[in-house]
Amino acid sequence: MAGLVSHPVEPHANTLFDRLATRRLLVVSGKGGVGRTSVAALLGAALADRGKRVLVATTGHDDRLAWMLGAPRLGDQPQAVTERLFIQRLEPQTCIREYGGLVLHSTRVSSAVFDNRVIRKLMRAIPGLDDFAVVGKAWHEAIRGGQYDTVVFDGPATGHLLFALDVPLAILNTVPKGPLTKEAELMQASFEDPSRVEAVLVGLPETWPLTELVELGEALRERIRMSVAAIMVNGLWPEDFAEFAEMADLPPGLGEVGRVGAVGRQQRESIASWQASDVVRRCATSSLLTLPWQWGGLPHLEAVRAWLGQARAAALHGGSQSVE
Numbered sequence: 001m002a003g004l005v006s007h008p009v010e011p012h013a014n015t016l017f018d019r020l021a022t023r024r025l026l027v028v029s030g031k032g033g034v035g036r037t038s039v040a041a042l043l044g045a046a047l048a049d050r051g052k053r054v055l056v057a058t059t060g061h062d063d064r065l066a067w068m069l070g071a072p073r074l075g076d077q078p079q080a081v082t083e084r085l086f087i088q089r090l091e092p093q094t095c096i097r098e099y100g101g102l103v104l105h106s107t108r109v110s111s112a113v114f115d116n117r118v119i120r121k122l123m124r125a126i127p128g129l130d131d132f133a134v135v136g137k138a139w140h141e142a143i144r145g146g147q148y149d150t151v152v153f154d155g156p157a158t159g160h161l162l163f164a165l166d167v168p169l170a171i172l173n174t175v176p177k178g179p180l181t182k183e184a185e186l187m188q189a190s191f192e193d194p195s196r197v198e199a200v201l202v203g204l205p206e207t208w209p210l211t212e213l214v215e216l217g218e219a220l221r222e223r224i225r226m227s228v229a230a231i232m233v234n235g236l237w238p239e240d241f242a243e244f245a246e247m248a249d250l251p252p253g254l255g256e257v258g259r260v261g262a263v264g265r266q267q268r269e270s271i272a273s274w275q276a277s278d279v280v281r282r283c284a285t286s287s288l289l290t291l292p293w294q295w296g297g298l299p300h301l302e303a304v305r306a307w308l309g310q311a312r313a314a315a316l317h318g319g320s321q322s323v324e
């Protein structure tokens, strides 16, 4: 099928992926359903292609990440999909036990503590503990575990992500000094270090959702002090019929043609007016990447690689590249 051919990654997109490949933890976020998991899979493939050993860790409840990368299902233990690319679901209960074990320096002690029925009940009443364990586990694998060069964390959607990433600071502000605050301190220090940890934000090509995404970027920078590496605008439709016909493998002359072109143009206009607006100046990044809508979906790794070859970089502000 046309569109499944892997093209070499466009030079400016390549430069962005090269930069992302030097980070230890990439936190992918955006609103629900915009393509966070797809972008996490794309980053996993891009970084593994650069020779990195990568774990894509998701909090998602379905098996989509596994399907996109060619595995039948997703488990709560790491699973290799290629020599260098691994996937895993981060389940709060498992993370609490495992990450708790790391903090307590013993999984046996941790299991004894966390498998206790009374303690489990008590813990459910502590807001943020689940999130802390999940973020902590992703952070541990990325920064301290030593098994991976990079962890791509397909975390919760917008508001919930801020809540989860806020937990280390909340601990530092409220909990007396001890093993938990030591962890929170280490975690927070790496969140604040853009050479190790950055966020990648995903949004749809519409002015208002992209404006909201900038607000998320601002909140990450101001509240969590985490840098935003790039904004990825996902689901761009082609602007002209020839491109559409090639991608969708359709005979020419269908009634949809005009509509596709109109949607594609409308999306580009929305991005352009957002790029030109003041709001974009508040954005903590200058890197923008557009990702086209894939008519055949993203059913396996080769499809993700083909998609990667169609990623286009554009400058977000102050630069000369615009979205084509």
Ligand SMILES: Nc1ncnc2c1ncn2[C@@H]1O[C@H](COP(=O)(O)OP(=O)(O)OP(=O)(O)O)[C@@H](O)[C@H]1O
Pocket: 031, 032, 033, 034, 035, 036, 037, 038, 039, 060, 064, 157, 234, 235, 236, 291, 292, 293, 294, 295, 297, 298
């Ligand atoms: N560019 C694209 N082309 C084709 N299909 C896409 C594209 N981006 C996302 N999809 C499809 O849209 C659906 C939603 O994408 P995805 O699961 O990545 O979103 P999400 O933000 O992780 O959603 P959730 O909030 O449910 O976790 C999936 O079936 C995915 O394969």
Ligand SMILES: [Mg+2]
Pocket: 036, 037, 038, 060, 154
């Ligand atoms: Mg998802």
